[in-house]
Amino acid sequence: MSASDWEAVVGVEVHLQLATESKMFCGCPVRFGAPPNTLVCPVCLALPGALPVPNALAIRHAIRVALALGCSIHRESRFDRKNYFYPDLPKGYQISQFDRPFGYDGALELPSTSAFAGHRIRIRRVHLEEDTGKLIHDADPRQSVVDLNRAGTPLVEIVTEPDLRDADEVYDYLRELHLTLSYLGVSDCDLEKGSMRCEPNVSVRRRGATELGTKTEVKNLNSFRHVRDAMRYEVTRQIELIESGGSVVQETRSWNPETGRTAAMRAKEEAHDYRYFPEPDIAPITTSEAELDAIRSELGESPAARRARYLETLGLPSEHADVFLHDPAMAALFDATVAEGADAKAVAPWIVGDLQRERNERAERNASTDVLAIAPASLARLLALVADGTLSTALAREVLTAVLDSGESPDRIVEERDLAQISSADALTPAIEAAIEANPRAVEDIRAGNDKAIGALVGHVMRTTKGKANPALVNQSLRERILGA
Amino acid sequence: MSSQRASTPDESVREISRAVRDGERSAESVTRAYLDRIDALDDRVGSFLTVDRDGAVEYARKLDRRREAGATLGPLAGVPVAVKDNLCTNGLRTTCASRLLESFVPPYDATVVSRLRDADAVVIGKTNLDEFAMGSSTENSGFQPTRNPWDLERVPGGSSGGSAAAVAAGFAPAALGSDTGGSIRQPAALCGVVGLKPTYGRVSRYGLVAFASSLDQVGPITYDVDDAALLFSVIAGPDPHDDTTAAPTATNGSESSPDADRSDLHGLRIGIPREYFPDSLPEDVSLPVRAAIDRLRGAGADVREVTLPHTNVAIATYYVLANSEASSNLARFDAVRYGRRIEHDSDSLAMMAKSRSAGLGPEVQRRIMLGTFALSAGYYDAYYGKALAVRDRLRADFESAFDDVDALVAPTSPLVAFPLGSKVSDPVSMYLCDILTASANLAGIPALSVPCRDAHPLPVGLQILGPRFSEERLFRIGRAHEELSAAPLPRSPIAMASAEGDAS
Numbered sequence: 001m002s003a004s005d006w007e008a009v010v011g012v013e014v015h016l017q018l019a020t021e022s023k024m025f026c027g028c029p030v031r032f033g034a035p036p037n038t039l040v041c042p043v044c045l046a047l048p049g050a051l052p053v054p055n056a057l058a059i060r061h062a063i064r065v066a067l068a069l070g071c072s073i074h075r076e077s078r079f080d081r082k083n084y085f086y087p088d089l090p091k092g093y094q095i096s097q098f099d100r101p102f103g104y105d106g107a108l109e110l111p112s113t114s115a116f117a118g119h120r121i122r123i124r125r126v127h128l129e130e131d132t133g134k135l136i137h138d139a140d141p142r143q144s145v146v147d148l149n150r151a152g153t154p155l156v157e158i159v160t161e162p163d164l165r166d167a168d169e170v171y172d173y174l175r176e177l178h179l180t181l182s183y184l185g186v187s188d189c190d191l192e193k194g195s196m197r198c199e200p201n202v203s204v205r206r207r208g209a210t211e212l213g214t215k216t217e218v219k220n221l222n223s224f225r226h227v228r229d230a231m232r233y234e235v236t237r238q239i240e241l242i243e244s245g246g247s248v249v250q251e252t253r254s255w256n257p258e259t260g261r262t263a264a265m266r267a268k269e270e271a272h273d274y275r276y277f278p279e280p281d282i283a284p285i286t287t288s289e290a291e292l293d294a295i296r297s298e299l300g301e302s303p304a305a306r307r308a309r310y311l312e313t314l315g316l317p318s319e320h321a322d323v324f325l326h327d328p329a330m331a332a333l334f335d336a337t338v339a340e341g342a343d344a345k346a347v348a349p350w351i352v353g354d355l356q357r358e359r360n361e362r363a364e365r366n367a368s369t370d371v372l373a374i375a376p377a378s379l380a381r382l383l384a385l386v387a388d389g390t391l392s393t394a395l396a397r398e399v400l401t402a403v404l405d406s407g408e409s410p411d412r413i414v415e416e417r418d419l420a421q422i423s424s425a426d427a428l429t430p431a432i433e434a435a436i437e438a439n440p441r442a443v444e445d446i447r448a449g450n451d452k453a454i455g456a457l458v459g460h461v462m463r464t465t466k467g468k469a470n471p472a473l474v475n476q477s478l479r480e481r482i483l484g485a
Numbered sequence: 486m487s488s489q490r491a492s493t494p495d496e497s498v499r500e501i502s503r504a505v506r507d508g509e510r511s512a513e514s515v516t517r518a519y520l521d522r523i524d525a526l527d528d529r530v531g532s533f534l535t536v537d538r539d540g541a542v543e544y545a546r547k548l549d550r551r552r553e554a555g556a557t558l559g560p561l562a563g564v565p566v567a568v569k570d571n572l573c574t575n576g577l578r579t580t581c582a583s584r585l586l587e588s589f590v591p592p593y594d595a596t597v598v599s600r601l602r603d604a605d606a607v608v609i610g611k612t613n614l615d616e617f618a619m620g621s622s623t624e625n626s627g628f629q630p631t632r633n634p635w636d637l638e639r640v641p642g643g644s645s646g647g648s649a650a651a652v653a654a655g656f657a658p659a660a661l662g663s664d665t666g667g668s669i670r671q672p673a674a675l676c677g678v679v680g681l682k683p684t685y686g687r688v689s690r691y692g693l694v695a696f697a698s699s700l701d702q703v704g705p706i707t708y709d710v711d712d713a714a715l716l717f718s719v720i721a722g723p724d725p726h727d728d729t730t731a732a733p734t735a736t737n738g739s740e741s742s743p744d745a746d747r748s749d750l751h752g753l754r755i756g757i758p759r760e761y762f763p764d765s766l767p768e769d770v771s772l773p774v775r776a777a778i779d780r781l782r783g784a785g786a787d788v789r790e791v792t793l794p795h796t797n798v799a800i801a802t803y804y805v806l807a808n809s810e811a812s813s814n815l816a817r818f819d820a821v822r823y824g825r826r827i828e829h830d831s832d833s834l835a836m837m838a839k840s841r842s843a844g845l846g847p848e849v850q851r852r853i854m855l856g857t858f859a860l861s862a863g864y865y866d867a868y869y870g871k872a873l874a875v876r877d878r879l880r881a882d883f884e885s886a887f888d889d890v891d892a893l894v895a896p897t898s899p900l901v902a903f904p905l906g907s908k909v910s911d912p913v914s915m916y917l918c919d920i921l922t923a924s925a926n927l928a929g930i931p932a933l934s935v936p937c938r939d940a941h942p943l944p945v946g947l948q949i950l951g952p953r954f955s956e957e958r959l960f961r962i963g964r965a966h967e968e969l970s971a972a973p974l975p976r977s978p979i980a981m982a983s984a985e986g987d988a989s
Contacts, residue, residue, distance in 0.1 A: 042593050046817040048586065049573045049595055049692040053728050083813050083860070087833045092816020144833065146821065275860035277869060280699035280810055282728050 008235040009212055010170050010202045011162035014177065015155050016187045017131065017195035018061045023152035024130040025052030025095065030154075032193060036136075036147035044152035046090035051281050054079070058128060058154035059102070059285060061186040063295050065156050066103020066126040068180055068302060074100050076286050079128075079279040084272060087146050088133040096157075098276040100284075101127035108180065111307055113318060114172040121173050122161040131155050156186075162201075162212065167231035170200060174224045179303045179325065191222050198227050203248065204238045213238070214248040218262055220255045230255040234262055306331070314338070320348040329372045330355075336376035342383045350383065354397060358404055371404055378403055382410045389423045389470060390414065423470045425477050428461070431469065432477050435460035446482050454478055498564050498658045498712040502605075505563030508552060512545035512563030516607050519565045523610070523656045526979055531631045532641075532651040534570050535578050536610035541565065545607050561606035561719060567657035569648045570611035571618055572703065573692040574598055577608070581694050582616045582626040585824045585844025595692020596727065597661060597703050597720045604719045609657055612647030616846045617815065618668055618696045620644050621918035624909055625848045632905070633676060634977035635943055639902040642672030642918075648706050649676040655980035659716055660706040665696045666803050667897075667922025669704045670934035674897035674946020677936045677975060679713045679963070680706045682922075684953045685929035686731040688717075689724030695814040697807035698729075700926040708974065710935060710963035717956060733954035747961075748968040751785035755962070756890035760796035761921055766899055773937035773945045774896045780969040781894065781962070791890055793882040796924060798875055803923035804916060805859050805872035812856030815849070851912065876927050883928045887952045892962055896921055897934040897946030925950055933959040938972040 020030055026043035042050040066073055080098035103126035110119045133148035158177070164170045178196065182189045189196045198221050203213035218234060221227045233255075238248050253262040301309075303325055310321035324331035330351055337347045359371045382399060385391040391399060391414065402413045414420055422428055435457045436443055445453035454475065461474045504510045520538055527533055545563060552558055568574060571581045573591035575598075580586045598608065615625035623631040623646025631646045633639040634654040641650040645662030649672035652660050662669040664682035673680025681704040688703045695701060705716035723730045757778060762771065782788040820826035820840035827839040845853070859868035886893060899920055908915045925932040930953055934946040947966060949959045967974075 042591075045822055047573075047591065047593070047823070048579065048581070048589065048694040048817070049571075049591070049690075051691050051695075051727050053726060081813050083816060085816065085819060085834060085837055087819075087821050087837075090817060090822060092819060093813050148822075273862045275813070275857065275862075275865075277809060277813070277860055277865075280697075280729075281695075 005207055006204050006235075006239045007165050007207050008167070008202060008204055008231070009162045009215075010164035010167075010200050010231060011215075012160050012164065012170065012173065013199045013201075014158045014174075015197040015199070016065070016158065016181060016189065018058050018154040018156060019185075019187050019195075020055055020058050020061070020154055022055060024055050024058055024128070024154040025152055026050075028152065031149070034149055036145075036149060039149040040151070044090065044148060046092075052095060052279075054282055054285070055154060060295060061154070061184075062102045062126065062128040062156050063287065063292070064184050064186055064299060065158065065181065066106065067292075067296055068184055068299060069103065069106040069108055069123045069126060069158065071103030071106030071123060071126050073103055073287060073292060075288075076100065076284050077102050078284040079282045080276045081279050082129075083275040086132070087144070088135050088148075088151070090133065090148060090151055094129060094132065095279055095282070096129035096276075097127035098278075101125045102287075103127070108173065108177060109304065110169070110172050111176055111304065112311065113307075113322070114169075114176070116166070116169045116172055119163075119169065121163045124159045124161050125157075126159075127157050129155050129157060162203075164200075167228045167235065170231050171224055171228040174198060174227060176303070178224070183300065183303055183328070191224070194222070197221075198224075200227060200231060202231060202234050202238070204235055204242070213242075214250050216248065216250065216262075217252045218255055219252060219265065226255055226257055229257075229260060230262060233260060237262070314344040316344065316348050320352050323352050324348075333372050333374070333376060333379070337379045337383075340376050340380035342380040343387070346383055346387070347379070350379065350400075354400060358401065369404060374404060378410055385410055385414065390420050392421055392467070392471070395419050395421070395467065419468065421470050422465055422468050423473055425473065428465075428469055428474060428477055431461045431464045432474070432481055434464060435478070436481065443482055496658060497708060498561065498715055501564050501658060502558075502560060502562040505548070506552070506558045510563070512548040512552075512558075512605075512607060513542060515563050516541050516545040516565050516609065519609060519657055522654075526654065526982060527651075527656060529632065529637060530634055530650050530654050530656075530979060531629045532612055532647040532654060532656060533567070533610045534580060534582060534613050534626075534628055534647070537574075537577055537608060540577065541607050541609045544602075548605055548607070559603065559605035560715060561601060561604040564606045564659060565609040565657045566601055566606045566716075567610055567612045567648055567651040567660035568598060568601075568608055569614055569618075569645050569660070569662050571614060571663060571694040571696075572598055572611075572661060573694070574608060574611065577611065579611065579694070580628070581618070582614045582628055583818075583845065583849070584627040585818055585820070585840070587627075587825060589823055591692075593692065595703075596689035596724045598692065600720050600722075601661075606659075606719075612645070612651050612660060614647055614668075615644035616849050617694065617811070618644040618663055618665055618701075619811070619848050619852055621667070621671055621915050622903075622905075622908065623647060623650075623672070624905065625846060627846050630905060633902045634979035635677060636902060637979075639904055639943070640675070642675035642898070642902065644668040644672075645680075645706065646672045646676075649673050649678055649680065652676070652678045652706050652708065653977045653980060655976075658708065659712055661703055661716075661720070662706050663693055663696075663701055663703050664922075664926065665700045665702075665807060666919040666926050669706060670922050670932060670946065670948060671898045671918060673706050673934045674936070674948075675902040675944060677940075677944030677977065678706055678708060679710055679936070680704065680934045680946075681713050681717055681956070681959070682925060682932045683717065683721060683956060684733075684931045685926070686729050687721050687733075687931070687954065687956070689720075689722075689727040689730050691724055691726035695810075697810040698814060699810060700803075700807055702926075710933070710960055710967055713933070713963075714956075714960045721956075747964045748784050750781055750962070750965050752787075753785070753892070753962070754787045754789065754890040755781055756789060756791035756886055756893045758791055758793045758796070758886070758893055758895055760793050761893075761895035763899075766896065767901075769901055769940070769943070770896050770899065770945050773940040774894075774947055776939060777937050777947045777966055777970075778894055781966065784965055784969055786962075788894075789890065791886045791893065793879075793886060793924065795875065795878045795882050799879055799924040799927060800916060800920050802872045802875045802879065803919065803927055804855070805868050806876065806927070808852045808856030809859045809869050809872075810856065812853045812860065815845075815853055818844070820844070848912070879924055880928045883924075883930055883950075883952070891951065892955070892958060893950040894962070895948050895950070897948040898922070901940075901943040901945060921948065929953060931956050931959055933963050935963045935966055936974070938967075938970040938975060944975075 106123035203215035622640035648660035653676035
C-alpha cells in the first residue's frame, strides 16, 4: 500500500495568552520575564481562603475571539473546575470551562491564496481558562522549583473539529488563524514567547474510512513550520507503524526540531479523570444581546473581508494585497489614501515599493521619521500630480522624499524647487530648436530613417530643461519638427 | 486584675462598645478582663487554639489612644471578638484545626476580619473547630476537643464549637463562626447562645478557608439577638473580592423598624414545617420549641403548618454536594507552597500524597474520598448531577412555603448536647445532626438560632428561617421570642465562674 491510500485526520488546540493588564482572577500584573514569584498574591498563590474574581476584559476578549471565528455565543456561560494535582497548579484545579464555553460552533475558511482555498475548518469551541505556573528543573540540583508569575494568566483555548487532512492545510489554517487573532488586538500572538501555543492531535486512516484512528498529541511546537514538519513526520510514522503490523498508541509526543522527529513524552499516558464541575466561587456570566452588539461593533474588518476587498473590489495584485493584510499600518495608509480619491492600483506600488524603500533607508541610518505617518492627502496629491503629467515618476520620487523630510505639501515642494514638468509644446520650442541646431548629424540620421538617433536630441532637451520636460511630448515635438509629420 | 472593674460575662456587645466609645472604660481594660477569663478558665473548655494576648492588648491600646486624641470609635469599639480558626487573620496563625496548617500564618485578613477591625473590634483569638469545619461536635479537631460550658462532659456542637463555647463561657461577648450545613446554628443551640447563618452571598467568604463554596457563610455568635444584628450589620455587604456576594434589592431588604413594640407579632405569618417535627424528636427538644411557638402565637403571629416535602433527602443531597466541593477545595493543601511537608525522594506527586495523608485527619480524608467519588466519570450524573437537581427541588419547597408564610420556625438541632465520644465511631449518626439545618444552606436562605430560655438542664435552640435577604425579619421574630420568655437568659456554669476560679 502506498502513502496515497492513507489520509491524515488532524484537529488543533490553540492556546492564546490574552494581553490584559491583570491576571484572569486577581489583580496581579501579566508580565513576561519578571523575577520568579514576584507577580503573585493570595489568589494566584492559592492561599487558604482566597477567591477568584473574573477579569471582565478577558471575558470580553474571549467573546471577541469567538465572534471573529463565527461562533455562536452562550448567553449564559460559566466557569468549571478541572481537577488534577501538579506542582505548577496552585489550587489543585484549573478554572476552565466545560459545557458552557463562551463560543461554540464556529468556522474559519482557508483563504483564496491557500492551496486549500474555501475549506471550512469547523471550530468546536472557544473557551477561557487560566494558565499554570512554570516548573524549573535546572535551578537547583536537588529539587525542582516553581515560578508562579504565569499562574492565572488568561488563556483562550480554540479547538477545531478534526477537519484537517494535510500538514500543509494545518499550516495554512494556523496562518489564517494567527492573522485573524492578530487583527483583534487581544494578544501579541507570539509563538516564540509562548503567548500562542499549538497542540495538534493527529491520526491516520485508510482513504474512504469513516471511523477515526488512534490519535497522538504533539507538543513543543513553537513555529508554524515546526507544526507542519511535525505533522508530516507524525503522519508518515503512523502509516509506517500500521503498515508494518504495529498500532498507534494514544500518547503525547514531543517534537524535536534538531532531529526532525517526535518522541513519546511519557512511557504510558495516564488516564485522567478531571472531575469537572461548575465553579461555585464565580457566578454564571450572562451576556446580553446589547453587549454582544457592542463587542461585534468593535471587531473591525476581518482579514478575510479585507482580502476580498483588496483582491476583488479594488483589484490589487495578490502580492500587494498580501503585504497590506499583514501590515496593518500600511493597510491603514493605503485605505486612507484611496479614501482621498487616489486610484487604488496606482497607490499600492507607491506604498509597498517606494514608501517601504524610504522606510528601510531611514531605518538603516536610524532616522526616527515614521514614513507611514505621511498625510494620506499628500500621497494622494502626489499621485494626482503624476497622473496629470505635472511630475514624472522620477521627479515624483524626489518630491516624496522631500515631503517625508520636510512635512511640506507636494505642491509646495514642486513650486519651491520649480519641478513642474513642461508639458506644453510652445514652452518647449526654444529647447527643441536649440537641440536641433546643436546636433545636425543626428537630425540627418533621423531623416535617413535611423530612428534611434532621436535619443541624443531628447537627452539634449532634458538637460536644458533640467529634466522637467515631458519626455513623450519632447519626442513627439522633435519628430514633428524634423520629419514634418 | 486591672484597676478598672473587670468585665463580667453579662455585658453585651452594645454595652461594651458604648462604654468604650464614651470613655467610661478603656478598650485595654475590657480586653485584659476577657484575656484573664480565658487564661483562668479555658483549659477546662478548650475553646481557643490561639489566644492573641499581645496583639489584642496592643490593638486595644491603639483604640484608646485614638479615642483620647478625639476620634469617635466605631460600632464595635473595644469589643473583644473570638474568630473561628478557618478565617484568615493577617500575621496570626490560622490552622483550620488541621495539623497540615499547624504553622500557617496568613499574610492577609479575611474581609469579615478587616470589617471587624474597621469597626474597632479587638480580635482576641482563634477558636477551635472540627478540622476544616467538617463535623458537628468539634471532636474532629486536629489539636483538641472543645467542651460544652454547660456540661464539660458533653460536646459544644460543631463545627463552630470553639466560637459558641467561647461566647457561652464568657470568654468573648461575640464570635464569628462559619455555617456550611448548620455549623453556626447547631453549636449555638447546644451552647445556649444566638447564631445567625446569613443569606448566601450576604457576607463575604474572602479569607474563609473554603469547605463547600456554594454553601459556606460566615455569621455571628452572640448572647442575644440585638448583638447578632449589630455584628451582622458590620460584616455584611458586597465585597469586590467575592464574586458571589450580593446586595439585597429594595423590595426584599426592608423590614419594620426594631423600635416598634418588640413583642407584637400581629400580621406576621409563621409556618411550622411538619417534616421538622418527626415523631422521633425527643421531648427535651420538642417541648421548649413548642412552648416558644405558642408564645409567638400568643403575641399575634398567625401560626400555621406548612410542608417542605423534600426534607427527607436534604441530608444526602447536602453530603454529596458539600463533599464534592470539599474534595476540590482542599486540593490546594498539597504542601508545595505552604503547609507541613513530608519529604519524598521519588517525585512531587508522592510528596503531596504523603503530606496529605499525614496532615489531614480521618474525617477530612473520608470526605475527600466521598466527594472525589461523587464527581468521578461515570458517577457524576448519579451523584453530583442528581444532588444538584434535588437542590433545585429543595429551593422550590422553600419558595412555595414562603408564598404562604413570612418565616418558618423549627428546632435547630434534633438533639441536645451529647456526651463526648458518643458519636465519633458512627459518622452517619454524626451527619444526622445537620438534618434540620442543612436545607437552609442548600436553599441559600438565612436562618437564626435563638436559645429557648426554659430548656433545662441543657440548652435548646429555636430556629427561625426566612426568604433570602430577610435577616431583619428573623431578628424581629428572635427579639420577640426573647421578650416573650418569662425566664432571664440563663448562663452556663463556666460563665458564672470568676476569673479567680471560684467555680470548680
